[in-house]
Amino acid sequence: MKLLIPMSYFFGAPRSEVWQLDTQSGQQRCLYTLPPSDRDVPGKGITGLTWLNNTQLLACDFNRLLLLNRIDGEIIKEYADDQFNDLHHVHVQGEYIYVANTGRDSIDVLDHQLQRLERLDGLSATDWSQRYHGDYAIRGAYYDRPDSGLPFYKRKVPDSWHFNHVLRDTRVANGRIVATSFGRKQLVDARTLEPLSSVLPDAPHDGLIADDSIWITTVTGKIYRAPLTLPFAFECVLDLFAQAPKAGWCRGLLICENTLYIGITSIYEKSSRTAWLDRPLNETASGIYCVDLATLTLIDFHDFTTVDGRRIFTVIDDHCLL
Numbered sequence: 001m002k003l004l005i006p007m008s009y010f011f012g013a014p015r016s017e018v019w020q021l022d023t024q025s026g027q028q029r030c031l032y033t034l035p036p037s038d039r040d041v042p043g044k045g046i047t048g049l050t051w052l053n054n055t056q057l058l059a060c061d062f063n064r065l066l067l068l069n070r071i072d073g074e075i076i077k078e079y080a081d082d083q084f085n086d087l088h089h090v091h092v093q094g095e096y097i098y099v100a101n102t103g104r105d106s107i108d109v110l111d112h113q114l115q116r117l118e119r120l121d122g123l124s125a126t127d128w129s130q131r132y133h134g135d136y137a138i139r140g141a142y143y144d145r146p147d148s149g150l151p152f153y154k155r156k157v158p159d160s161w162h163f164n165h166v167l168r169d170t171r172v173a174n175g176r177i178v179a180t181s182f183g184r185k186q187l188v189d190a191r192t193l194e195p196l197s198s199v200l201p202d203a204p205h206d207g208l209i210a211d212d213s214i215w216i217t218t219v220t221g222k223i224y225r226a227p228l229t230l231p232f233a234f235e236c237v238l239d240l241f242a243q244a245p246k247a248g249w250c251r252g253l254l255i256c257e258n259t260l261y262i263g264i265t266s267i268y269e270k271s272s273r274t275a276w277l278d279r280p281l282n283e284t285a286s287g288i289y290c291v292d293l294a295t296l297t298l299i300d301f302h303d304f305t306t307v308d309g310r311r312i313f314t315v316i317d318d319h320c321l322l
Contacts (some may be wrong), residue, residue: 001257002318004031005288006059008045010268010309016046016061018073020318021302023261023290028304032073039063039080041154047313048090048100052112054319060087060099063153065114070320079114082153088313089206093168098177098190100163103156104131107166107179107190120177120190122161131157140271159183164205164251166190172209172228180204180216187216187232197232200224202276206314210255217262220276221250238296246285246301247277252315259299260291263312266305286310 001023007030008016016034021027034046044062052058056076057068063084067077085103092098096117097110105122123131130136134146136158144155162182168175177190185204187197202218209215214232216224221241224234240262241247252263267274267284277284286309290300304310 001259003254003261003288004049004057004316004318005252005263005304005312006046006049006314007304008047008061008311009306010043010311012308014040014042014045016059018046018049018057018059018068019304021288023259023288023300023302026302028302034059034061034066034068034073034075037064039153041156044086045311047088047311049314049316050090050092051316051319052092052097058090058092058097060090062086065090065097065099065110067114077114079110079116080153081108081116082151083119084108084153085155085157086159088163089165091166091168096168098166098168100166100179102163103159104128105159105161105163107163107177109177122163122193127160142271161188161193163190165207167207167209169209172214173230178207180207182219196230197226197234200234201236205251206253208253208255215253215255217250217253219249219251219273221247221264223253223260223262238291240289240291240298243298244289244301246283246287246303247279248284248286251313252288254315254317255293256317258293260289260293260296261315262289262291263287263315264289265311265313266309268309286312288312288315 003021005019041062046061048060059066065079088102089100099108107120109118163179165180179190182203185200202220204216207216223238225237226232226234248264254261266286285305287303
C-alpha cells in the first residue's frame with residue numbers, strides 16, 4: 001500500500017512537502033517540496049490533501065488552496081482568499097470542493113475551477129468584525145497579538161467552533177455538509193450549525209465514511225465509530241495510545257485494505273490542550289500507525305519524527321501508477 005502524506009514543520013523556515021510511504025517496504029520518500037510564497041506563516045504549512053481527479057491533487061496550507069500535478073508537484077492553480085486562516089482540511093464531493101477554514105470558523109465551498117461559491121459562516125457579522133479587526137483577548141504566546149499589524153490571513157487567531165474536518169456523502173445525513181468541531185467536541189451541520197452527534201469526551205479531528213459507519217479520530221488517540229443514522233451515536237472502538245509505544249496529536253485517518261492508517265504529530269510543549277498526555281514529551285512522535293481493522297490491534301509504525309518538528313494532518317492513498 002502506498003500513501004501520500006503532506007508534511008509541514010513547527011521549526012525552521014516554513015515549508016510544505018508531500019511524502020510517499022510504501023507501507024510494505026517501509027520506504028519513505030519526499031515527492032516534492034512546494035515553493036515558498038509571500039503568504040507563508042512561521043510554523044505552519046500544508047495540512048490538507050485530497051484527489052480532485054486521477055492526476056491532480058488539491059492541497060491547502062494556512063491560507064491558500066492549491067491545485068497540484070501529482071507527477072511533479074507543479075502548482076497548476078492557486079486560490080488565495082484574504083479570509084482564509086489556518087485551513088485544516090479539503091474535501092471533494094461531486095462538483096464541489098469543501099474547505100475547513102478553521103481560523104475563520106467557516107466551511108468554504110468552491111467549484112473545480114477554485115472559484116468560491118459560498119461561505120458557510122459560524123460567526124455572526126459582529127463576531128467576524130471583531131476577529132478581523134483584532135478586537136479580542138488572547139492568553140499565552142501561541143496567538144498573534146491583535147496589534148501585531150499582520151493581515152488577517154497571516155495572523156494566528158483564537159477561534160470558536162474550530163472546524164477541523166469536513167465531509168459530505170450522499171449516504172450520510174441526507175447529504176448534509178458535516179464538520180468536526182474541536183471547540184464543541186461534536187459533529188455539526190456546517191450550514192445550520194445543528195449538532196449531529198452527542199458531545200464526545202475528546203476533541204474530534206478527522207473523519208471518514210467506511211461501509212456502514214462513520215469513523216472519527218480524536219486528538220487524544222481515541223478512535224470512535226457510529227452507524228450512519230442521526231444523531232451519530234459514537235462509541236470508542238480503539239484507544240490507540242493505550243497500546244502504542246509513541247503518542248502525539250492524533251489527526252489523519254484512512255481506511256484501506258482492511259487497515260486503519262492513523263497519523264500522529266509530535267508534541268513539543270505541554271499546555272491546557274495537551275492535558276490528556278500521560279507520558280513525557282520525548283515519548284511522542286510524528287508518524288503513521290497501521291492497525292488491523294478486524295482485530296483493532298497494532299500492526300506497524302512508520303516513524304517520520306525529525307528535530308524540525310514534522311506535522312501530519314492528513315493521510316490519503318496514492319493511486320497514481322507511477
